[in-house]
Amino acid sequence: MQGYDKYAFEPFAVTVDLAVFTIREGGLRVLLVERGEQPYAGRRALPGGFVQPDESAETAARRELAEETGLSDVAGLHLEQLRTYSEPDRDPRMRVVSVAFTALVPNAPDVYGGSDAARADWLPYTEHRPGYAPLAFDHDQVLADAHDRVGAKLEYTGLATAFCPPEFTLGELRQVYQAVWGAELDPANFRRKVLATPGLVEPVPGAARLTGGRGKPAALYRAGGATALHPPLLRPEGRS
Amino acid sequence: MQGYDKYAFEPFAVTVDLAVFTIREGGLRVLLVERGEQPYAGRRALPGGFVQPDESAETAARRELAEETGLSDVAGLHLEQLRTYSEPDRDPRMRVVSVAFTALVPNAPDVYGGSDAARADWLPYTEHRPGYAPLAFDHDQVLADAHDRVGAKLEYTGLATAFCPPEFTLGELRQVYQAVWGAELDPANFRRKVLATPGLVEPVPGAARLTGGRGKPAALYRAGGATALHPPLLRPEGRS
DNA sequence: TCTCTTTATAGTCGTCGAGACCATTAAAGA
DNA sequence: TCTTTAATGGTCTCGACGACTATAAAGAGA
Numbered sequence: 315m316q317g318y319d320k321y322a323f324e325p326f327a328v329t330v331d332l333a334v335f336t337i338r339e340g341g342l343r344v345l346l347v348e349r350g351e352q353p354y355a356g357r358r359a360l361p362g363g364f365v366q367p368d369e370s371a372e373t374a375a376r377r378e379l380a381e382e383t384g385l386s387d388v389a390g391l392h393l394e395q396l397r398t399y400s401e402p403d404r405d406p407r408m409r410v411v412s413v414a415f416t417a418l419v420p421n422a423p424d425v426y427g428g429s430d431a432a433r434a435d436w437l438p439y440t441e442h443r444p445g446y447a448p449l450a451f452d453h454d455q456v457l458a459d460a461h462d463r464v465g466a467k468l469e470y471t472g473l474a475t476a477f478c479p480p481e482f483t484l485g486e487l488r489q490v491y492q493a494v495w496g497a498e499l500d501p502a503n504f505r506r507k508v509l510a511t512p513g514l515v516e517p518v519p520g521a522a523r524l525t526g527g528r529g530k531p532a533a534l535y536r537a538g539g540a541t542a543l544h545p546p547l548l549r550p551e552g553r554s
Numbered sequence: 555m556q557g558y559d560k561y562a563f564e565p566f567a568v569t570v571d572l573a574v575f576t577i578r579e580g581g582l583r584v585l586l587v588e589r590g591e592q593p594y595a596g597r598r599a600l601p602g603g604f605v606q607p608d609e610s611a612e613t614a615a616r617r618e619l620a621e622e623t624g625l626s627d628v629a630g631l632h633l634e635q636l637r638t639y640s641e642p643d644r645d646p647r648m649r650v651v652s653v654a655f656t657a658l659v660p661n662a663p664d665v666y667g668g669s670d671a672a673r674a675d676w677l678p679y680t681e682h683r684p685g686y687a688p689l690a691f692d693h694d695q696v697l698a699d700a701h702d703r704v705g706a707k708l709e710y711t712g713l714a715t716a717f718c719p720p721e722f723t724l725g726e727l728r729q730v731y732q733a734v735w736g737a738e739l740d741p742a743n744f745r746r747k748v749l750a751t752p753g754l755v756e757p758v759p760g761a762a763r764l765t766g767g768r769g770k771p772a773a774l775y776r777a778g779g780a781t782a783l784h785p786p787l788l789r790p791e792g793r794s
Numbered sequence: 795t796c797t798c799t800t801t802a803t804a805g806t807c808g809t810c811g812a813g814a815c816c817a818t819t820a821a822a823g824a
Numbered sequence: 825t826c827t828t829t830a831a832t833g834g835t836c837t838c839g840a841c842g843a844c845t846a847t848a849a850a851g852a853g854a
Contacts, residue, residue, distance in 0.1 A: 325565035326605075328640070328651050365566075367649060371640040398638040398653050400568070400611040409607060411568050411651070413638050485830070501831070503813060510811090529830025530820040545811075546786075725801070741802070743842060750840090769801025770849040785840075 329412045330375045331362035333460030336422035342493040343436040354450030371413040392418040392476035416460045418476040470546040475537035483532035513540030570615045571602035573700035576662035582733040583676040594690030611653040632658040632716035656700045658716040710786040715777035723772035753780030
C-alpha cells in the first residue's frame with residue numbers, strides 16, 4: 315500500500331449495477347434493460363454504467379437511477395449498496411469491478427429506455443424462474459442477492475415505507491410485505507404489529523381516509539422516523 | 555456499458571481492507587498495522603493491499619489475511635465482504651476504490667508485522683474511543699461498519715462459532731457474544747436458547763468435558779451446520 | 795481435610811408477543 | 825336493498841424469554 319505508480323497496475327474499470335424494485339399490481343417488479351451490443355446482445359440485464367473519475371459509486375448509482383427510470387425526484391429514493399462483484403472473468407472484454415446497489419421506487423412510472431438505446435421495462439420478479447432466459451453477466455446472482463437483502467431488511471427496518479407514496483394505508487404497506495416475501499399476512503395481526511412498533515408509521519393529522527376503493531375507507535399514515543424495528547416484524551415461515 | 559476502450563477512463567486502483575477480529579482475554583480485539591509511509595505515516599490502519607489483475611477481491615482478501623496474520627490455515631476462516639468505499643478523495647495520492655472485508659479468527663496468534671515493514675498488533679476494540687488517535691484514511695468508518703455488521707450477524711446467524719476453536723464450551727461461546735455486544739448474558743438462559751436453536755451447536759460424542767479451569771467441567775460442543783437462526787438470538791437492549 | 799469460590803447445569807414462574815380466529819363497520823357494486 | 829370487499833377491533837392460546845433460585849462439581853486456600 316506504499317509508493318505506487320498509477321500506471322504500474324492493470325487498469326480496473328469500475329461500474330455500478332442497479333437492482334431497482336417497485337410494487338405494481340400487488341406484485342414485485344424489477345427494472346431490466348435489454349442489451350443492444352455484444353456481449354450478451356439481446357439478453358436482459360440490470361441497468362448500470364461506469365463510475366466517473368470525480369464521483370463516488372453512490373453518486374454514480376443515483377445518476378444512473380435518474381437516467382434509467384426517467385424520474386426527476388431521485389433524491390429521496392432509497393438507495394443502498396449491496397456488495398461488489400469482482401471475479402476476474404465476469405466481463406469478457408476487460409477487467410470490470412462492479413459495485414451493486416439496490417433501489418426502491420414507489421409509484422414507478424413507465425420507462426422509455428434510458429440513456430442507452432436499449433429498451434427498459436418493469437418485469438415481474440419471480441424468484442425461481444425456470445423458463446426464463448438468464449440475465450447477462452452475473453446479474454442473476456446480483457438480482458438474487460438484492461432480493462434477499464430487501465426481504466431481510468423488511469423484517470428489522472422500516473424499509474417497506476420506501477415502496478409507498480408519502481401517504482399510504484396499512485393495506486398498501488401490507489401488500490409491500492406480501493409482494494416481497496411472497497406470503498399472505500393476516501390484516502388484523504399486521505395492523506396490530508405495525509401500530510405497536512414505535513416510530514414505524516404515524517397517522518396523518520385530520521383523520522384523513524382514503525376512499526374510492528372497495529371496502530371500508532382506510533386511515534392514512536406517513537412513514538415514521540424509525541430505522542430499526544424493536545421488535546422485528548418476522549416473516550411467517552423459514553423462507554429464504 | 556457498450557464498446558469501451560480500456561484506456562479511455564481514469565484508471566482506478568482497487569484494494570482490499572480487512573477488519574480482522576478475535577477474542578482475547580474475554581475482550582474483542584482488532585488487527586491493526588502501523589503505517590510506515592506517507593500519507594498517514596505513524597498512524598494505525600487496517601491491513602490491506604492491492605487486488606492483483608488475476609484475482610477477485612475475495613481472493614485478494616484471503617491472501618492478505620494469510621500474510622498479515624501469519625496463519626497457515628486461512629482456508630477455513632470466516633471472511634465476508636462488508637461494503638466498498640469509493641469516495642474520490644479518500645486517498646490523496648490517486649483514485650482508490652477499496653473493498654472492505656470482515657474476518658473472524660479464533661485463537662489468534664501474535665503477529666510479527668506482515669509483508670509490509672509496518673508493525674501489526676491485536677488491539678482492544680473500544681467502540682467509542684475518545685482519546686484514541688484516528689485511524690488512517692476512512693478506516694475508522696470501515697471499522698465501525700464492520701463491528702456493526704458482526705454484532706448484527708451474531709443475532710440471526712451462527713457466526714459466533716467462527717470465533718471459537720473447533721471444540722468449545724458454552725461458556726466460551728457466551729463470552730463471544732458478551733465481548734462483541736459489550737453486555738452481560740445470563741448463563742442459564744443463554745444455554746437454554748442455544749440448545750433450543752436447531753443446528754447451532756452439537757455435542758461432541760463421548761460426553762467429552764473440559765477440565766482444568768475453575769468450576770464444574772463444561773461439556774464440549776462443535777459448531778452445527780445452521781447458518782440462519784430461527785428464532786434469532788437477540789441482544790439484551792437496544793444498543794447499536 | 796475442610797471450606798469457600800467459581801462455573802456449569804437444571805428448573806420455575808410471570809410476562810409478553812405472535813398467530814389463529816371471530817365480529818363489526820363502512821364503503822362500492824349489482 | 826342486498827352482496828361483496830376490505831378495514832378495524834377483539835379474544836384466546838401457546839411459546840419464548842428474562843429474572844430468579846437451586847444443585848453439582850471442580851480448584852484454591854486455610
